[in-house]
Amino acid sequence: MTTIRGARERARTEVTAAIKDEARRQLAAEGAAKLSLRAVARELGMVSSALYRYFPSRDELLTELIVDAYDAVGSAAEQALAAGGPASSATRAGSATRAGSATRAGAVTSAGAVTPVGPASGPVDHVGRWIAVCAAVRAWALAHPHEYALIYGSPVPGYSAPLLTVAPASRGAFALISVARDAHRAGGITPPALSDELRPEAERLTAQFGLDLPPEVVAALLASWAQLFGLISFEVFGQFNHLVEARDELFAQATRRLAHEVGMRDLGVEEAGRAVLPREYV
Amino acid sequence: MTTIRGARERARTEVTAAIKDEARRQLAAEGAAKLSLRAVARELGMVSSALYRYFPSRDELLTELIVDAYDAVGSAAEQALAAGGPASSATRAGSATRAGSATRAGAVTSAGAVTPVGPASGPVDHVGRWIAVCAAVRAWALAHPHEYALIYGSPVPGYSAPLLTVAPASRGAFALISVARDAHRAGGITPPALSDELRPEAERLTAQFGLDLPPEVVAALLASWAQLFGLISFEVFGQFNHLVEARDELFAQATRRLAHEVGMRDLGVEEAGRAVLPREYV
DNA sequence: CCAAAAAGAGAGCAGCGCTCTTGCTTCGGA
DNA sequence: TCCGAAGCAAGAGCGCTGCTCTCTTTTTGG
Structure with a gap:
């Protein structure tokens, strides 16, 4: 179950965690109302649309x-x-x-x-x-x-x-x-x-x-x-x-x-x- | 104090009240997060920028x-x-x-x-x-x-x-x-x-x-x-x-x-x- | 090796709060 | 009565948002 099935799967979990961490950072800093998907993506060096591969919505x-x-x-x-x-x-x-x-x-x-x-x-x-x-x-x-x-x-x-x-x-x-x-x-x-x-x-x-x-x-x-x-x-x-x-x-x-x-x-x-x-x- | 000082002032208080009423309606219907100045203005038949004559901000x-x-x-x-x-x-x-x-x-x-x-x-x-x-x-x-x-x-x-x-x-x-x-x-x-x-x-x-x-x-x-x-x-x-x-x-x-x-x-x-x-x- | 799946990139849509400029209306004093 | 000043509506526009769509690149497994 938890074994690594490949580099891609590993990367996916890492990116997912990074997104959540950054989102949590913004949440703690500014509150839920100010949490922005675009800002999270920006901070992570990716484009906002790419983020939707990991989370279907805000x-x-x-x-x-x-x-x-x-x-x-x-x-x-x-x-x-x-x-x-x-x-x-x-x-x-x-x-x-x-x-x-x-x-x-x-x-x-x-x-x-x-x-x-x-x-x-x-x-x-x-x-x-x-x-x-x-x-x-x-x-x-x-x-x-x-x-x-x-x-x-x-x-x-x-x-x-x-x-x-x-x-x-x-x-x-x-x-x-x-x-x-x-x-x-x-x-x-x-x-x-x-x-x-x-x-x-x-x-x-x-x-x-x-x-x-x-x-x-x-x-x-x-x-x-x-x-x-x-x-x-x-x-x-x-x-x-x-x-x-x-x-x-x-x-x-x-x-x-x-x-x-x-x-x-x-x-x-x-x-x-x-x-x-x-x-x-x- | 509360006397009517003119048609303009009367209109102002009326419009202000109408804005607040409509805002309250949207608040009760959708919640504070969904309250939108543009939607309030739209519902009142005015343009969004005109609303800023009555309230400096959302x-x-x-x-x-x-x-x-x-x-x-x-x-x-x-x-x-x-x-x-x-x-x-x-x-x-x-x-x-x-x-x-x-x-x-x-x-x-x-x-x-x-x-x-x-x-x-x-x-x-x-x-x-x-x-x-x-x-x-x-x-x-x-x-x-x-x-x-x-x-x-x-x-x-x-x-x-x-x-x-x-x-x-x-x-x-x-x-x-x-x-x-x-x-x-x-x-x-x-x-x-x-x-x-x-x-x-x-x-x-x-x-x-x-x-x-x-x-x-x-x-x-x-x-x-x-x-x-x-x-x-x-x-x-x-x-x-x-x-x-x-x-x-x-x-x-x-x-x-x-x-x-x-x-x-x-x-x-x-x-x-x-x-x-x-x-x-x- | 190659087709298929997954992921990233970019443009774009509609909506938002808010600002600025442009005309029009109303008010108050000369 | 006229006229400048003030108040007000309208429109365009800026930068931002969530989200979708298309296209390209990368990785995977048979």
Whole structure:
């Protein structure tokens, strides 16, 4: 499959990669709106029409960049998951991760305002891991604002292929799910409330993905995942400009409370007798 | 000021309004990316260069549409606020609401999956008002996806004027603040926790805007406001496609919990003795 | 070795935002 | 009332875009 079948095939993959790299460069520099096929071709020393041998249209190129961006944010999340204490085998091996292009996200490590726990320091700080994963996603978004906008901002091309991007888009979510699953298995989750109207949907999702979690937690995870990107989008898209300065702190507090929303408990409170409430309500 | 100074001036305002209306039509139909000055001019029976007598550039036109969109969502929120029980004089009269263009949002009323309380039914259901305001914003977003994307999606022109849009952008937020303020004045808020790192910022914001609220609530409001748009954006931008069906229910539950996050209590629980905890933790 | 497939090069089309020049209309002061 | 000034529409045009078509060159496999 991956063996080299000839010089021509080899050249093709190289040129394809070069086009994507240059496109990614322009995307990071100027944003998706300014990405121009002609400029990419110009930079690569070829004529614009030749580029259509590799990508049938501009939107097709953008779609590939979208998939790569999803992979990058998923990779950043999984990396933070692995660094925050190996409580369980990190992520399921499925969903074909396109190993080639996912390496790009390797540079993202600094997750500001978060103190990761040691690899083997007694009881696992599940809330800490949760916060670390959220912070990793945020750090990636702030480091790659245009790529973030490409996937979590307005859908740029006429509502691009949704089905193709579902799998890579879920990688990040599964990192948070892993944290919750580990906490649940360790008995560290008090399932939140779940309305009767929402319960069937939550149970369907739990079964559909074979999650080892109560449906209450699954529903809360879904909402938390969406709300996380509200916080990140406001920061990346400048809604906090001239308004909020202590963004690290706001994000840290908000993600901690999101962890409480899915039923996870802080470490300190857990030890104080049988109080299972998040610190806010003690 | 608003008197007619001559036929020429009258014609100018009319043409300007016609341009904006047509631009808004194209924006709603095709999205900001497809909005073309030439197409607007064509539709209005004029040549493209003539349009530059009214708007110096395409970005300038877009900026006006952005301001209008902020006003529309703010108006929708305030309308839901007024409909959900007049607990206090709805919103401060400041921030020059551009009355002319804000009328457009008058059609937005249906806020699915929410049962507004009667105008004078004993104790005010603050959480219900909160949910109603959130639902109104969501309903507007779903009804005007492209205009929503314009203001809460990726910033399209080279990071458009942020200072000019700050005032109209805050109208919606102030609607939620009003709900919290009313609840606070009625003694219906238990301030959540606030980390020491975030407290100075929260106190600064409280003072800056002269809010009659504890800083704990202000910090939680800020985070909740951002998280609300995470939920809405996921739905409008299609992140829930092929994944979540019961979106009304998910949104209702999530916004109810956001209300709890800022310290508001459900009506039923309040009556049951001295339990001040949200229903989830009882 | 040679036909077939693949790739590059160039011209060209329609559209875009925007500028500049050229006439025409309207306004306000002498 | 007239006339210069200002406002406005129209047209041509510039440089850019995505994309198509044709023609030539290069590489491949039988």
